[in-house]
Amino acid sequence: MRQILGVLLSVILHAGVVGSALVYFPAASRLINETVVIPVDLVTISDINNVRASRPEPEPEPEPEPEALPEEIEPEPEPEPEPELEAEPEIIPPAPTEEPEPEPVEPEPVEPEPDPEPEPVEPAPAPEPRRPEPQRLDLGDLSQALTQNRARGEADQGETRNAAGAGTAMTATLQSMAASQIQRCVRSNLDAPASMDLAVVVRVSLDRDGSLASAPVLADERRILNSTNPFLRVAGERALRAVIECAPYQLPPQNYQEWRRLEVNIDTQARR
Amino acid sequence: MTVTSFLPRLAAAIGALVLIASLAQAQAPLRVDVTEGHLDPLPIAVTDFVPGGNDPREVTNGAEIARVVTNNLGNTGLFAPVAPEAFIEEITDIDLRPRFGDWRVIDASALLVGRVTIDQDDRMVVAFRLWDTATEQQMLGLQFVTSPDNWRRIAHKVSDAVYQRLTGEEGYFDTRIVYVSEGIGPDGEPIRRLAAMDQDGANPSFLTDRSYMALLPNYSPNAQQITYVSFRDGQATSYLYDLETGRQEALFDQRANEGQSLSARFHPTAPELVVSAERRGGHDLFRFDLRARTLSQLTTHPSDDVEPSYSPDGEQVVFSSSRSGQSQLYVMNADGTDPVRITFGEGRYTTPVWSPRGDLIAFTKQLQGRFMLGVVAADGSGEERILYEGYFVDTPAWSPNGRVILFTRGDASRDGTRYSIWSVDLAGFNLRRLPTQGAASDPAWSPLID
Numbered sequence: 001m002r003q004i005l006g007v008l009l010s011v012i013l014h015a016g017v018v019g020s021a022l023v024y025f026p027a028a029s030r031l032i033n034e035t036v037v038i039p040v041d042l043v044t045i046s047d048i049n050n051v052r053a054s055r056p057e058p059e060p061e062p063e064p065e066p067e068a069l070p071e072e073i074e075p076e077p078e079p080e081p082e083p084e085l086e087a088e089p090e091i092i093p094p095a096p097t098e099e100p101e102p103e104p105v106e107p108e109p110v111e112p113e114p115d116p117e118p119e120p121v122e123p124a125p126a127p128e129p130r131r132p133e134p135q136r137l138d139l140g141d142l143s144q145a146l147t148q149n150r151a152r153g154e155a156d157q158g159e160t161r162n163a164a165g166a167g168t169a170m171t172a173t174l175q176s177m178a179a180s181q182i183q184r185c186v187r188s189n190l191d192a193p194a195s196m197d198l199a200v201v202v203r204v205s206l207d208r209d210g211s212l213a214s215a216p217v218l219a220d221e222r223r224i225l226n227s228t229n230p231f232l233r234v235a236g237e238r239a240l241r242a243v244i245e246c247a248p249y250q251l252p253p254q255n256y257q258e259w260r261r262l263e264v265n266i267d268t269q270a271r272r
Numbered sequence: 273m274t275v276t277s278f279l280p281r282l283a284a285a286i287g288a289l290v291l292i293a294s295l296a297q298a299q300a301p302l303r304v305d306v307t308e309g310h311l312d313p314l315p316i317a318v319t320d321f322v323p324g325g326n327d328p329r330e331v332t333n334g335a336e337i338a339r340v341v342t343n344n345l346g347n348t349g350l351f352a353p354v355a356p357e358a359f360i361e362e363i364t365d366i367d368l369r370p371r372f373g374d375w376r377v378i379d380a381s382a383l384l385v386g387r388v389t390i391d392q393d394d395r396m397v398v399a400f401r402l403w404d405t406a407t408e409q410q411m412l413g414l415q416f417v418t419s420p421d422n423w424r425r426i427a428h429k430v431s432d433a434v435y436q437r438l439t440g441e442e443g444y445f446d447t448r449i450v451y452v453s454e455g456i457g458p459d460g461e462p463i464r465r466l467a468a469m470d471q472d473g474a475n476p477s478f479l480t481d482r483s484y485m486a487l488l489p490n491y492s493p494n495a496q497q498i499t500y501v502s503f504r505d506g507q508a509t510s511y512l513y514d515l516e517t518g519r520q521e522a523l524f525d526q527r528a529n530e531g532q533s534l535s536a537r538f539h540p541t542a543p544e545l546v547v548s549a550e551r552r553g554g555h556d557l558f559r560f561d562l563r564a565r566t567l568s569q570l571t572t573h574p575s576d577d578v579e580p581s582y583s584p585d586g587e588q589v590v591f592s593s594s595r596s597g598q599s600q601l602y603v604m605n606a607d608g609t610d611p612v613r614i615t616f617g618e619g620r621y622t623t624p625v626w627s628p629r630g631d632l633i634a635f636t637k638q639l640q641g642r643f644m645l646g647v648v649a650a651d652g653s654g655e656e657r658i659l660y661e662g663y664f665v666d667t668p669a670w671s672p673n674g675r676v677i678l679f680t681r682g683d684a685s686r687d688g689t690r691y692s693i694w695s696v697d698l699a700g701f702n703l704r705r706l707p708t709q710g711a712a713s714d715p716a717w718s719p720l721i722d
Contacts, residue, residue: 012286015286174302175302175303175304175305178304182304182306183306183308183310186308186309186310187310187312187314188311190699191311191439191675191698191699192440192441193629194631195631204301230436231440232440233440234438234439234440235440237411241381241404241407244407245381245406259302260301261301262301262303262304263301263302263303263304264304265303265304266306266309267305267306267307268306268307268308268309
């Protein structure tokens with residue numbers, strides 16, 4: 001009995017080790033990726049793949065090169081056909097023109113000069129986006145707007161070249177490549193009070209050409225954007241804006257699986 | 273434990289391990305740390321506010337408001353207004369979503385649109401929306417109601433709202449500045465009169481006449497009063513000046529007191545002042561109760577203690593004193609106890625003013641014939657930071673949000689020193705001359721007016 005147990009244990013453990021190693025070693029999947037990915041033509045893709053941001057994340061599968069390609073080449077399933085922005089302006093429900101609250105309008109007698117006092121009248125409620133779901137990016141417009149800015153990529157290319165052969169150092173290199181590109185668009189929060197913790201994390205999904213696959217999202221978004229600390233809210237918005245404005249990112253396509261999703265930790269006060 | 277119960281568990285554990293490993297492999301995003309950013313001004317497009325009706329003043333006021341807002345934001349150094357000639361989309365209705373692509377193409381990160389409507393009762397409604405062109409979200413939507421000739425203050429309030437929304441801190445546009453207008457009389461004698469104006473130089477007026485000299489104004493927390501040093505009675509005396517009524521009164525009875533009194537500053541919440549006055553040949557600090565009109569002594573050191581300024585919570589007072597030889601800065605409790613020296617550098621440290629944020633103290637320093645404007649942490653920790661250095665520097669005054677400092681700057685000219693008021697931000701950038709009419713000194717910045 002004891003022997004059987006020993007053998008069984010041994011078999012299971014070995015199988016487990018081999019099995020987990022198969023899945024776990026990143027090199028295995030990268031090899032596959034590399035062979036499949038190389039023929040992709042990036043130039044033509046960029047015009048077509050401005051996928052609507054609202055599309056759900058593609059499944060987190062490691063294998064799916066075959067289907068990934070067609071999806072990028074034909075712009076088929078636009079998830080939600082949005083109207084061209086140019087064509088028809090969306091109508092926003094007009095702000096309530098009369099003061100919704102009774103108090104605000106009446107003059108108070110405090111002014112030193114003869115000015116009638118402007119009372120901040122109630123926040124015109126944010127015009128609801130026509131659609132119920134949160135506003136998404138129109139990447140078409142975005143990439144148009146940003147193509148001019150792509151010129152500044154020399155340093156990154158240098159890094160790419162240096163790093164091309166070194167598989168193990170790649171993650172660190174990718175991190176610094178991405179960081180250096182995002183950093184250009186990040187507005188520092190150094191002017192906020194020193195004692196505040198204004199670190200935010202932005203989750204980014206990228207397409208193979210380095211453009212945004214969906215609108216970036218703040219980790220803990222509700223807490224940050226509804227924070228009573230206006231500096232934190234601004235830090236969150238600055239982070240989102242930075243990630244959008246600096247796209248598309250120039251990262252080595254052969255490592256796409258590694259940078260397909262980024263978790264960008266932005267803390268411009270970290271060093272003081 | 274039996275084999276039969278053990279094996280399935282082991283298998284399950286290994287299975288879970290493999291599953292977790294594969295999930296981690298598939299999903300782990302690349303972690304990127306960004307610890308630096310730039311401090312470039314944010315590009316913002318401010319369009320002329322569109323008319324909401326048929327009153328011709330809607331058009332002119334709308335354009336003027338946009339002009340004042342643009343000017344305000346641009347002057348902060350934090351925003352770079354995009355030239356209107358570059359605009360592609362013409363905004364005609366602020367309730368339509370802008371074509372964000374048109375604004376991103378011209379590098380406008382933020383877009384401000386607005387509408388002016390004047391109704392039959394001659395009430396002007398100014399509504400505006402602030403958009404983030406990257407996320408395509410509305411960041412702010414507000415409206416103000418006022419009379420049509422009040423458009424300038426509305427422009428300042430719009431500026432404050434936009435500034436606060438985009439930076440996280442309060443604005444400082446709907447504020448006034450009192451200063452000393454410097455002139456020369458017919459016989460070459462100096463003339464120093466109090467003057468007041470909007471923060472951007474508009475609506476200037478004089479508060480005192482030429483018959484006596486006035487110096488060193490300071491605002492009360494509600495912006496209704498100032499203190500200043502008047503030579504009305506022949507020697508320097510602290511006066512209280514009510515800006516609404518124009519009424520003035522000396523804080524102390526001159527006959528009862530022996531010497532001059534200088535630079536009273538208001539307590540941030542309580543009805544009292546802290547002031548330096550001369551007694552028995554030396555200057556000491558006193559608290560003046562504005563209700564009881566009583567004076568209580570805070571310091572008794574034989575050396576001169578002058579230039580007191582409250583911390584924003586009113587708990588402490590910073591002042592300059594020569595008790596260690598050359599003038600240095602000290603912080604004590606508001607009741608006069610526990611004075612602690614906070615500056616130790618070379619040179620003479622004077623004119624300390626506590627930041628409204630509470631973390632910093634601005635000062636001027638004289639070293640080897642040069643003058644400097646600097647800030648130091650209120651608890652004395654850390655290095656002092658010099659923001660400006662020049663021929664002559666005096667009387668720092670904080671913006672209400674604590675991120676800009678006004679100061680008197682003197683420049684040597686053929687006929688003596690020429691004074692003007694300048695602003696600089698906390699990083700030492702964005703040095704600008706305040707648009708006063710003629711020579712000016714001794715700025716005091718009001719709190720936000722509301």
